[in-house]
Amino acid sequence: MNTSIRVTLDGSSAEVPVGTAVREVLERLRPDLAGQALGVRAGEEVLDLQRRLTQDAKLEVVTAADGDPGALYLLRHSAAHVLATAVRELWPNAGIGFGPPIEDGFYYDFDVPRPFTPEDLEAIEAKMREVVEADHPFERREVSRGEARALFADDPYKLERLEEIPEGDVISVYRDGPFLDLCRGPHLPRTGLVQHFKLLSAAGAYWRGDERRLMLQRIYGTAFFSRQSLERYLHRLEEAKRRDHRMLGKQLDLFSIQEDGGPGLIYWHPKGAMLQFLLRRFIEDELLKRGYELVYTPHLASEALFQRSGHLQAYAELMFPGMELEGEVRGYRVKPMNCPMHMLIYASQQRSYRDLPKRYAEVASVYRFERSGTLHGLLRVRSLTMDDAHIFCTPEQIEDEVLGMLDLVDHVMTTFGFEYRLALSTRPAKRIGSEDLWDAAETALRRALERRTLAYALDEGGGAFYGAKIDCKFHDAIGREWQGATIQLDFVLPERFGLAYIGPDNAPHRPAMIHRAIFGTLERFIGGLIEHFAGAFPVWLAPVQVRLLPVKEGHRAAAADLAARLRAAGFRVELDDRNETVSYRVRDGEVLKIPYILVIGEREASAGTVAVRRRGAEEKQIVMPVEAFMVQLRREVAERSRDPVQSLTAPAGRA
Ligand SMILES: [Zn+2]
Ligand SMILES: [Zn+2]
Incomplete structure (x- = not known):
C-alpha cells in the first residue's frame, strides 16, 4: 500500500505522507504565500488549508486577489457560517437547515418561530461583526456517523442530511467559536477574514424546496474581500431594482400578466405593443434586405407533425397537452417551435441547387409549458415570440450563411449599444450524423467566425446531439449578461422530413439546415431593453416620441x-x-x-x-x-x- 503521495503546488512538487494537510504542503512548497493563502484549487474543487490529502494532487494557491471565484466561494461559505453563528447566539433554539454560497452571495435557512424583520437583520449583522472580531478559527474535524448523530441530536435538519451521506463517504464537521455545523467545507482559515459583508433580505423558503415540508426562514447576504467591491455590488443591486422590467412595465404601461388569463402569458398594452411592432419592423426590414423570405404558419398542428419532427419524443414535457378535435385519433398541439412548419414549406415542392439557399423567416409566438414556479416577468414566459428563421442550403453554403448571420447579429447588437461575446459549441460525445458532416459543419462555423475576425469562446463537446452551434451573450448597461442570438446547425430534421434538392449531378442530395434567432424571444429581449435603457428608450424606439x-x-x-x-x-x-x-x-x-x-x-x-x-x-x-x-x-x-x-x-x- 502506498504511504506517500505526490503533490504539485503552483508547479513545484513534493513527495509527502498520505494524510498531510494542505497547510503543511503550502509551508513547504510556497512559504512565501503561506500568509496569504486562503485555500487551494484542485481541479474544479476548492479545498481549505486543513484538508488532508489522500491521493496525488495538482494544486493551485487561492488568494483574495481580485475576482478569484475560488476565493469568493471560500469567503461566502464562511460568511454563511458566521451568519448562523450569530443567529444561534440570538435565537439559541433556532433550527439550522442549509447554508450554501450562491452566485453573488450566500444564504442560510433557519427554523425560527416567526419571520425575520429588518430590525432582526440589523441585530444579526451587528452580532456577525462580533463573531468576525473574535477571529475564531474554522476547525475541521472528520467524524464517524455515530459521533455525528450524537453531535447533531438536537438538529433534525442536520440529522436528515446526515442520513443521506452515502456509507463510506467522509463526514466532516466545522466549528467556529460556539457554532458547530455538519459541512463538507471548504472555509477560510478564520472568521476574521470575513470583513466586508451585508445581509440583503429574508424570505420564507420550504425545507428542501418542497412545499409539503415546513417553511423555514432564509436570510440572504453577500460578502466581498474589499469595501469597494461590496459597495459596487450594492450599487448594482440598487440599479437593478430601479431598472426592474416588471416595475417599469407597470410604470410605463407597457405590458401586464393577467390573473384571469393565466400565468406566464403576456398582455402587451399599446405602448409595449408599439415597442414590439418597431422591433419586428426593424428586424423584418433587415431580413428582406438580406434575402430572407417571410412565411406565416399555424399556431396549431396535428400531433402527427410533432411525431415526425421528434418533438413529441424529445420535447414532450415542454409542450402543452394535446386537444382532441372532431374525434380524430390524433390530437392537436400548439407549437413549441416553428421548425416543423418551415420544413413542410420547404418540402412542398422539388428544390434545385439553384434555389438554395432558402431562408424562411417568421416572427411567431410559440407556446411552452414552463413550470409556474420558474416563470418570471418577461424573462420566462409560456407564450414566447421568436424572431425565428430556418435556412436550407448546400453544405458548401453553410460558411457564407453563418457569416451573414454573424453580420446581422453584430448590426443588431451595435444598434442597441450592447457589447456581446460569442461561443462555439462543438460535437458532443453522443451525436448523430457522420464524422464528415460534423467536420464540415464545425469548419464552416469556425471559418465564418474567423472571417469576421471575431474572438469567440470554444465549448468543446457542448453542441446539441443534432448539430454544432454559436451562441451570443450580451451585456446590459450595468454589466449583467443576457442570452441573445443562437445559430444552430441541424442534421436531424432534414433527415426526418426527407428533405432534398437536386444537385448539378441531377441526383437528390440532403440540404443542410440552420435554425437561428437574433433577438431570441421578443419577450426576453424587450425585458432586456427595458432594463438596459432603464425605460428611457432611444427616440427611434420610444413608443411616444x-x-x-x-x-x-x-x-x-x-x-x-x-x-x-x-x-x-x-x-x-x-x-x-x-x-x-x-x-x-x-x-x-x-x-x-x-x-x-x-x-x-x-x-x-x-x-x-x-x-x-x-x-x-x-x-x-x-x-x-x-x-x-x-x-x-x-x-x-x-x-x-x-x-x-x-x-x-x-x-x-x-x-
Ligand atoms: Zn460550511
Ligand atoms: Zn428551429
Missing part, C-alpha cells in the same frame, strides 16, 4: 395642429391638454421618460416655434423653429441614435 403641452386653453388649437403635422410626418405624438399646470404635466412626461416635451405658449403659437425639453438634458428648454425640430427628430430616428442629448443642437438660443 413627442408630447405636446399647450400652456393655456387658447393654445390648444395650435398644439393640436402641430400634433397632426408631426403625426403626418410619421412621428409618434401625444397631446397632453389636461387642466393641470405646465410644470405638473412636464413632470408627468418625465416620469414616462418621453424623449421630447414641447411646450406651446403665446410666442410659439404665433411665431411657429416650439420650446423643446429634451429628456435628460442639462438646460431647461430650447426654443427653435418647428421645421428645425422636425429635421433633427427625423435624423435621430433615421440614425437610430441612442442619445438624444448629443444629437440635438440649439440653433435658436435658449429660453
Whole structure:
C-alpha cells in the first residue's frame, strides 16, 4: 500500500505522507504565500488549508486577489457560517437547515418561530461583526456517523442530511467559536477574514424546496474581500431594482400578466405593443434586405407533425397537452417551435441547387409549458415570440450563411449599444450524423467566425446531439449578461422530413439546415431593453416620441395642429391638454421618460416655434423653429441614435 503521495503546488512538487494537510504542503512548497493563502484549487474543487490529502494532487494557491471565484466561494461559505453563528447566539433554539454560497452571495435557512424583520437583520449583522472580531478559527474535524448523530441530536435538519451521506463517504464537521455545523467545507482559515459583508433580505423558503415540508426562514447576504467591491455590488443591486422590467412595465404601461388569463402569458398594452411592432419592423426590414423570405404558419398542428419532427419524443414535457378535435385519433398541439412548419414549406415542392439557399423567416409566438414556479416577468414566459428563421442550403453554403448571420447579429447588437461575446459549441460525445458532416459543419462555423475576425469562446463537446452551434451573450448597461442570438446547425430534421434538392449531378442530395434567432424571444429581449435603457428608450424606439403641452386653453388649437403635422410626418405624438399646470404635466412626461416635451405658449403659437425639453438634458428648454425640430427628430430616428442629448443642437438660443 502506498504511504506517500505526490503533490504539485503552483508547479513545484513534493513527495509527502498520505494524510498531510494542505497547510503543511503550502509551508513547504510556497512559504512565501503561506500568509496569504486562503485555500487551494484542485481541479474544479476548492479545498481549505486543513484538508488532508489522500491521493496525488495538482494544486493551485487561492488568494483574495481580485475576482478569484475560488476565493469568493471560500469567503461566502464562511460568511454563511458566521451568519448562523450569530443567529444561534440570538435565537439559541433556532433550527439550522442549509447554508450554501450562491452566485453573488450566500444564504442560510433557519427554523425560527416567526419571520425575520429588518430590525432582526440589523441585530444579526451587528452580532456577525462580533463573531468576525473574535477571529475564531474554522476547525475541521472528520467524524464517524455515530459521533455525528450524537453531535447533531438536537438538529433534525442536520440529522436528515446526515442520513443521506452515502456509507463510506467522509463526514466532516466545522466549528467556529460556539457554532458547530455538519459541512463538507471548504472555509477560510478564520472568521476574521470575513470583513466586508451585508445581509440583503429574508424570505420564507420550504425545507428542501418542497412545499409539503415546513417553511423555514432564509436570510440572504453577500460578502466581498474589499469595501469597494461590496459597495459596487450594492450599487448594482440598487440599479437593478430601479431598472426592474416588471416595475417599469407597470410604470410605463407597457405590458401586464393577467390573473384571469393565466400565468406566464403576456398582455402587451399599446405602448409595449408599439415597442414590439418597431422591433419586428426593424428586424423584418433587415431580413428582406438580406434575402430572407417571410412565411406565416399555424399556431396549431396535428400531433402527427410533432411525431415526425421528434418533438413529441424529445420535447414532450415542454409542450402543452394535446386537444382532441372532431374525434380524430390524433390530437392537436400548439407549437413549441416553428421548425416543423418551415420544413413542410420547404418540402412542398422539388428544390434545385439553384434555389438554395432558402431562408424562411417568421416572427411567431410559440407556446411552452414552463413550470409556474420558474416563470418570471418577461424573462420566462409560456407564450414566447421568436424572431425565428430556418435556412436550407448546400453544405458548401453553410460558411457564407453563418457569416451573414454573424453580420446581422453584430448590426443588431451595435444598434442597441450592447457589447456581446460569442461561443462555439462543438460535437458532443453522443451525436448523430457522420464524422464528415460534423467536420464540415464545425469548419464552416469556425471559418465564418474567423472571417469576421471575431474572438469567440470554444465549448468543446457542448453542441446539441443534432448539430454544432454559436451562441451570443450580451451585456446590459450595468454589466449583467443576457442570452441573445443562437445559430444552430441541424442534421436531424432534414433527415426526418426527407428533405432534398437536386444537385448539378441531377441526383437528390440532403440540404443542410440552420435554425437561428437574433433577438431570441421578443419577450426576453424587450425585458432586456427595458432594463438596459432603464425605460428611457432611444427616440427611434420610444413608443411616444413627442408630447405636446399647450400652456393655456387658447393654445390648444395650435398644439393640436402641430400634433397632426408631426403625426403626418410619421412621428409618434401625444397631446397632453389636461387642466393641470405646465410644470405638473412636464413632470408627468418625465416620469414616462418621453424623449421630447414641447411646450406651446403665446410666442410659439404665433411665431411657429416650439420650446423643446429634451429628456435628460442639462438646460431647461430650447426654443427653435418647428421645421428645425422636425429635421433633427427625423435624423435621430433615421440614425437610430441612442442619445438624444448629443444629437440635438440649439440653433435658436435658449429660453
Ligand atoms: Zn460550511
Ligand atoms: Zn428551429
